[in-house]
Amino acid sequence: MLNAIDYVPGNTLLHRLNPVTKLALAAAIIIATFLANTYAMLLGLLALTFALGVYAHSASRLVSLLKLLVPLAVVMLLLQTAFVRGGSVVFAWMTTEGLTTGSKACLRLLGVALPLILMLTVTKLVDLSNACVEVLHIPYRYAFTFTTALRFVPVFSQQMNAIMEAQCARGVEYDTKNPLRKLQLMLPLCVPLLVSSVGKTDATALAAEERGFYLRTRQSSYKRYPLTGRDYVVLAACVALVVLGVLA
Numbered sequence: 076m077l078n079a080i081d082y083v084p085g086n087t088l089l090h091r092l093n094p095v096t097k098l099a100l101a102a103a104i105i106i107a108t109f110l111a112n113t114y115a116m117l118l119g120l121l122a123l124t125f126a127l128g129v130y131a132h133s134a135s136r137l138v139s140l141l142k143l144l145v146p147l148a149v150v151m152l153l154l155q156t157a158f159v160r161g162g163s164v165v166f167a168w169m170t171t172e173g174l175t176t177g178s179k180a181c182l183r184l185l186g187v188a189l190p191l192i193l194m195l196t197v198t199k200l201v202d203l204s205n206a207c208v209e210v211l212h213i214p215y216r217y218a219f220t221f222t223t224a225l226r227f228v229p230v231f232s233q234q235m236n237a238i239m240e241a242q243c244a245r246g247v248e249y250d251t252k253n254p255l256r257k258l259q260l261m262l263p264l265c266v267p268l269l270v271s272s273v274g275k276t277d278a279t280a281l282a283a284e285e286r287g288f289y290l291r292t293r294q295s296s297y298k299r300y301p302l303t304g305r306d307y308v309v310l311a312a313c314v315a316l317v318v319l320g321v322l323a
Contacts, residue, residue, distance in 0.1 A: 080195040080225060083133045087197075088305065090131065094198050094206035096306040101190040103313035107320030108186035116323035117182040124189045133196040140192050141185065148181035155180055200225055206300040223279065227272070234271055238264050 084090075089097070108120050128134040155177030162171035195203075204218040239249055242264070251257050 080136075080192060080228060082199050083131065083136070083196045085132055085197065087131050089127060089197050091305070092309060093210070093300055093302055093306045094203045095210045095300070096302070096309050097194045097198050098203070098207075099310055099313050101194040103316045104190040105187050107316050108183050110317070110320035111323045112179070113323050114179070114182070116320065117179065117186060120186050120320075121182065121189070124186070124193055128189075128193050128196075131193070131197045133193060136192060136196050137189050140188065144185055144188055148184050151184060152177040152181050195225065202298075202300070205298065209300050210302065219283075227275070230275070231268065231272060235264065235268055238267055 092100075104120055104124060108117065111117050111120065125134060125137060128137045152174075156169040156173035159173040159176045160168070160170055162173070162175075164170055165174060200222040204215070204222040207213045207218045208215045243249060247260060249257065249260055251260070
């Protein structure tokens with residue numbers, strides 16, 4: 076079963092960039108999204124993210140994540156219109172200022188989540204952790220913790236599906252349309268999932284210690300991650316993107 080953050084093989088320019096450069100590109104889009112205050116800039120950053128996703132053949136992952144974020148964005152819009160009451164009334168309790176603030180908050184939500192997923196789909200987690208250690212001089216234990224947490228996301232998702240299938244075989248119906256009833260059915264599943272996650276974490280820590288985890292340094296990786304000319308060009312574009320977000 077494919078996960079939204081699984082690596083998508085490819086030979087595009089985005090795939091060949093240094094992992095740190097890809098991380099900087101995602102960070103630049105996110106920072107520009109936070110700084111931008113116009114619809115044109117916010118929509119332009121979203122369009123840029125999807126254009127990069129189409130170029131890297133990972134647009135389907137972005138669309139799948141978008142389907143999950145749209146309901147959350149709608150809830151955020153309703154909350155913003157309920158609490159921001161300035162301007163003239165448009166419909167019911169919704170005002171012009173509330174709709175403006177809420178719609179921009181929705182676009183920012185999408186603009187923050189999608190670039191990170193795009194970066195993960197074109198970068199191997201091993202390369203990401205090693206490049207952060209070599210280029211950014213981040214301690215390996217922190218880089219390893221971050222990438223290991225990302226690796227456990229699809230594992231826990233599969234375990235949750237397995238637990239739900241086992242419960243369905245016992246007659247539990249999870250396809251109810253009542254959100255409160257569904258939440259009531261999902262909460263008991265957290266206990267076996269938590270127990271299994273603690274067991275996997277302990278086994279992973281023991282395996283890492285047996286392989287000399289605490290002896291690893293920046294020079295331990297057999298693969299080097301130097302910054303090339305195309306990386307510097309993309310980094311310059313990242314700076315320009317952030318400046319554009321400030322001006323927009």
